[in-house]
Amino acid sequence: MNQYVTGDVIKEMRKQKHMTQLQLADHLGVTDKTVSKWENGKGYPDIALLEPIADAFQISVTELISGNRIKNENVSANMLRSKFYVCPICGNAVHAMGDAVIQCHGVQLLPEEAENSDENHMIFIERIEDEYYVRIDHEMTKLHYISFIAATSTDSIQMVKLYPEGNAEAHFKVSGIKKIFFYCNKDGLFSIDVVKGIDDREKSYDDTQERRELEKTADMLFSRN
Structure with a gap:
């Protein structure tokens, strides 16, 4: 123990x-x-x-x-x-404000170094009223998955633990959130500024389905004339 x-x-x-x-x-x-x-x-x-x-x-x-x-x-x-x-054995994650000496399963844990999200770990952030909806485009198998998503502001942190075969998504109260962190069990810790995450979502937004619906409606209207 x-x-x-x-x-x-x-x-x-x-x-x-x-x-x-x-x-x-x-x-x-x-x-x-x-x-x-x-x-x-x-x-x-x-x-x-x-x-x-x-x-x-x-x-x-x-x-x-x-x-x-x-x-x-x-x-x-x-x-x-x-x-x-993050414990490499059981996957438990601990957040600390600064350096700390933490052990799990007999292993002394080192602080994770966050990298910028990349094309293999795409994150999309959308503001819905007083919440941020965060989704990560990533598989959630038992061997490869996102284990947690965290949102930090200057004076608080919100953390959601995720599980294999679930969804890589979370909702956070806006509350001055500045940065989003998430952890991939194979590739480590990633982070992104909230503003950039929202901008990336807007740039990559696919309106194909909306256009198809509009075209379908237009065809129905014209076919009646």
Whole structure:
């Protein structure tokens, strides 16, 4: 079992937030007995729970792992230094505001370096009212798929986990989103500015079907005369 955060840290942070074990458990979707085991050193939370735990304490994953709150630092600046860590064995992904020491399945994870999206990883972004609809033109087989899509602003992040044989798409609240990240299990992390993603979609928009419908309607009208 991998130790990312000690039970003492969880207990201390929980008490600082004046939360009971049951309240923390309800937030995480586990039992209070599970939280008690963590705090007593009889087990450790799964890596996938690091972000929810940090969210419950209103701190970053980096702060949770180190056990120290980051003081006198601008939160926006931290978010702009966001980094993603992905386990090559189980595929779990963790987001941290800056460098962090994270292990999974005995492997120390290194931060992923994002590349610009390319022709093999085309991403299309469309704004629909107060949401961005994000779609990636990519296969979703058990061997080759997109494992998550994340949207970052200067002070927040939204992350959607994807699964093989599902759809490579997600919806995000606009909320000042500046950049979209997504992870291919074979080719790694990619990113694109939201504005560029919208522009690319408009340039590649195929209106063939619309034109066919208009032509069909015109034929029907003229055939009646």
